[in-house]
Amino acid sequence: MNALEILAAEERRGPAPRLHAFPLPAEWGVTLHLLDESVHPTGSLKHRTARAMFRHALRTGRIREGTTIVEATGGNAAVAEAYFARLLGLPFVAVMPRRSSPEKIERIEQYGGTCRLVHPPLAIYDEARRFAEECGGYYMDYLANGSRAVAAEGEDDVGRVLLDRVTPEWVVVGAGSGATSTAIGREIRRRGLDTQLAIADPENSAYFPGWALGVDDYATGMPPRIEGIGRPRMEAGFTPSLVDLVVPVPDAASVAGMRILQEVAGLRAGPSTGTALWAAFQLAAKMCRERRVGAIAMLICDDGALYENTYCSEAWLDGKGLNPLPWVDAFGRFLETAKLPLTSEHL
Incomplete structure (x- = not known):
């Protein structure tokens, strides 16, 4: 068996990612779906x-x-x-x-x-x-080659896997190398869908200010604290033209998102998934304000068990100056009222 056959066999053996539903109130008419990419053998997207x-x-x-x-x-x-x-x-x-x-x-x-x-x-x-x-x-x-490889090897494209399962109003993902957001954005356009693509971006990352200012090589020079997404510079694999919205997300809200996901939906995930959850809730709140119905989709990027000694540790969070509790309360109020603050000033 040659190397390409070995890779094909490994893919066939792998479990198919499940599509989970987050229990939003049925009367909203807004559904939230999460494709679980943590099921892969190494535990992540x-x-x-x-x-x-x-x-x-x-x-x-x-x-x-x-x-x-x-x-x-x-x-x-x-x-x-x-x-x-x-x-x-x-x-x-x-x-x-x-x-x-x-x-x-x-x-x-x-x-x-x-x-x-x-x-x-x-x-x-x-x-x-x-x-x-x-x-x-x-x-x-x-960072440089991920998007190019995913585009060339389209049979293993997470955009195809997700959009074969659901046709949402919005897809929400984080951006690290940009490979995932680019793959999903290309697939949305290949299918001719009206689906919009939103990027959830943590503090200190270059993607939100770069996208907002229209500067493709924007750099902050500061490393983000949320593992797996965000970059101190906009990477070449990120394609701003495929993105409809970038949502800045406070780091403590990302940690709170991890907790809410487990407490409400029984799903364990890492902090980058928490970042996306905050952005998805912002979009759900907007849809409710506008009395629009439809679906939102996002990814579970990795397994929360990988972060027992970091984002799941109160001592570690204290050392990083991250207090998720006010944001946990904000999540809880959102699930009761469909309203979510945009910044910490509103907590």
């Missing part, structure tokens, strides 16, 4: 993107037998790439900031990956490129 990137690199000759795969991240993307590298019998090296948590290092190493720790944090990109050249490997660079 990045699993699908990594598989597309390996397929694309194999088909374009960038990966061959024995090629060392290099990536510059310690997050879910690195975990997924380590998984696929091991599946194909390839060495994998994640270049990560020196202060990366032991849990992140362990997740990569459990799939046979090796972690190279560097300082300062922004040096990981140059170091990954340098190391790949030195060892004759391939720097995957999911």
